[in-house]
Amino acid sequence: ADSATECSYEECKATADWLLAQAPVRPLLGIVCGSGLGGLAEMLKDQLFINYSDIPSFPQSTVPGHAGKLVFGTLKGKPCVCMQGRFHLYEGYPIQKTTMPMRVFKLMGVKTVILTNAAGGLNPDFKVGDIMVIKDHINIPGFAGNNPLVGRNDDRFGERFPCMSDAYDRDLQQLAHTVAAELDYSSFMQEGVYSAVGGPSFETVAESKMLHFLGVDAVGMSTVHEVIVARHCGMRVVALSLITNQVVMDYDSEKKANHEEVLQTGELRAQPMEKLVSTMVSRMQLS
Numbered sequence: 001a002d003s004a005t006e007c008s009y010e011e012c013k014a015t016a017d018w019l020l021a022q023a024p025v026r027p028l029l030g031i032v033c034g035s036g037l038g039g040l041a042e043m044l045k046d047q048l049f050i051n052y053s054d055i056p057s058f059p060q061s062t063v064p065g066h067a068g069k070l071v072f073g074t075l076k077g078k079p080c081v082c083m084q085g086r087f088h089l090y091e092g093y094p095i096q097k098t099t100m101p102m103r104v105f106k107l108m109g110v111k112t113v114i115l116t117n118a119a120g121g122l123n124p125d126f127k128v129g130d131i132m133v134i135k136d137h138i139n140i141p142g143f144a145g146n147n148p149l150v151g152r153n154d155d156r157f158g159e160r161f162p163c164m165s166d167a168y169d170r171d172l173q174q175l176a177h178t179v180a181a182e183l184d185y186s187s188f189m190q191e192g193v194y195s196a197v198g199g200p201s202f203e204t205v206a207e208s209k210m211l212h213f214l215g216v217d218a219v220g221m222s223t224v225h226e227v228i229v230a231r232h233c234g235m236r237v238v239a240l241s242l243i244t245n246q247v248v249m250d251y252d253s254e255k256k257a258n259h260e261e262v263l264q265t266g267e268l269r270a271q272p273m274e275k276l277v278s279t280m281v282s283r284m285q286l287s
């Protein structure tokens with residue numbers, strides 16, 4: 001198939017309509033669960049789980065820690081859809097396909113998206129288990145032309161040249177900090193710049209030093225492509241990174257990055273992440 005047309009308006013609309021025909025709610029909020037953070041979806045009430053393999057035109061999850069299910073329900077009384085499993089560039093799908101769920105969210109009526117991820121900490125002040133509110137990103141694959149908006153632009157989604165200087169909603173960033181303070185989470189709350197790399201190989205020492213030098217606080221292999229497509233079609237975005245490991249920046253270090261550690265930290269810190277997200281949702285104006 002032509003990768004530039006892999007995620008057409010008609011294809012996304014057909015998928016959105018198929019989902020809405022069985023969904024118990026018409027969602028206003030979309031949530032994406034990062035690696036090991038699938039438990040967020042378990043917070044929904046009156047859940048309906050739909051396997052990605054049953055959804056027309058949907059990609060399949062291939063990464064451990066990403067269950068591959070869409071979950072509908074309510075969170076704090078708000079109608080939600082939650083992705084238990086996201087798509088990463090390294091899974092081999094055309095980049096437009098990895099962000100298809102954002103367009104399907106939009107066409108189902110979603111106005112606000114909460115993205116979560118597991119990320120490596122580059123900022124020396126960050127500790128494993130910290131939660132970083134993303135205030136900006138650096139799109140490394142985008143520098144080489146790997147942007148999910150490459151291809152013919154469909155104005156029904158958004159404009160050809162979308163602004164990204166306001167990608168992360170400032171009010172929602174503030175809400176994350178306010179709620180975290182109320183929950184007594186301030187000691188492990190951070191904010192900073194996230195950078196996506198293509199993966200799946202983890203960063204070398206030189207690459208990590210370069211990213212740190214560029215002002216990156218945390219690095220991962222996701223989120224940025226979703227943010228770009230979500231903003232292109234006018235949804236509000238807030239994104240949270242769980243710092244699951246400290247990135248190796250020293251040739252003498254014995255530590256080796258590995259996905260098992262990422263998943264373990266996700267499991268250990270799932271509870272505060274869930275509490276933070278659900279309390280934020282209870283305060284959000286969604287319509």
Ligand code: R1P
Nearest residue numbers: 034035117118220221222262
């Ligand atoms: C590496 O351990 C994996 O965890 C992160 C990285 O992006 C990579 O896919 O996953 P999420 O960003 O989906 O949380």
